[in-house]
Amino acid sequence: MAVGLGALFGLRIPQNFDSPYKALDPSDFWRRWHISLSTCMRDYVYIPLGGNQRGTNRAILNVFLTMVIGGLWHGAAWTFVVWGALHGVYLCINHAWSNYGLRLPPRFARVADVAGTALTFLAVVVAWVFFRAPDMATALSVLSKMARPGNVGFGRVEMVYALFVAIYAAIAWFAPNTQEIMGYDHENRTVGAGLRAPRMRPLFLYATGAVLAFGILGIQQHSEFIYFRF
Numbered sequence: 001m002a003v004g005l006g007a008l009f010g011l012r013i014p015q016n017f018d019s020p021y022k023a024l025d026p027s028d029f030w031r032r033w034h035i036s037l038s039t040c041m042r043d044y045v046y047i048p049l050g051g052n053q054r055g056t057n058r059a060i061l062n063v064f065l066t067m068v069i070g071g072l073w074h075g076a077a078w079t080f081v082v083w084g085a086l087h088g089v090y091l092c093i094n095h096a097w098s099n100y101g102l103r104l105p106p107r108f109a110r111v112a113d114v115a116g117t118a119l120t121f122l123a124v125v126v127a128w129v130f131f132r133a134p135d136m137a138t139a140l141s142v143l144s145k146m147a148r149p150g151n152v153g154f155g156r157v158e159m160v161y162a163l164f165v166a167i168y169a170a171i172a173w174f175a176p177n178t179q180e181i182m183g184y185d186h187e188n189r190t191v192g193a194g195l196r197a198p199r200m201r202p203l204f205l206y207a208t209g210a211v212l213a214f215g216i217l218g219i220q221q222h223s224e225f226i227y228f229r230f
Contacts, residue, residue: 014035016034019172020032023120023121024113024116026090027094029124030087037070041073046062049065050062060092064091065088067084067091068085071083078136079135080130080131083127086127087127090120126143
């Protein structure tokens with residue numbers, strides 16, 4: 001949306017997200033999530049700290065410090081510090097595994113990718129609790145409830161929410177993103193030739209109308225833009 005709106009005014013806005021929940025590991029997540037922020041933190045924090053020029057152990061420490069500073073960038077609160085530190089720990093483990101971990105045989109590559117995606121998603125969700133919680137006590141309370149799924153109720157409302165979560169998760173993990181659907185070339189600002197075919201135009205009009213209607217019907221309460229909190 002931001003890239004398209006920028007193009008209307010002649011602005012070339014860089015790509016910022018690329019299906020982050022399909023990430024295979026924490027490093028891959030930060031190559032896909034908030035690309036502009038991760039690029040900025042790399043260029044102006046990680047590299048000035050020494051990057052990977054002083055050995056593997058120093059590089060791992062620099063990664064951790066960079067993510068803690070990235071947490072503070074979002075706000076001066078312990079929840080953001082913990083969020084950044086968690087991602088720092090994830091990345092440190094990822095870098096250590098890449099350098100010192102076992103090398104699986106090629107026949108296990110698919111299983112490893114699925115396990116890596118699931119584990120990365122779980123780790124990111126745990127960190128999001130601290131990012132979104134108003135304070136540490138609330139975050140720890142939410143995590144304690146997440147760790148005890150037996151306390152979850154299964155009434156009508158909960159089952160409807162669970163269904164929506166399953167649908168959204170399926171879209172995030174298995175559906176192509178808008179760039180893939182449109183065959184979008186970010187460097188040249190072009191879309192795939194198939195989208196120019198006359199038979200495709202009604203399909204996209206109907207799909208856009210359906211998404212807009214669903215979005216309007218889903219507006220049930222006021223929800224301010226999350227960055228207004230910072």
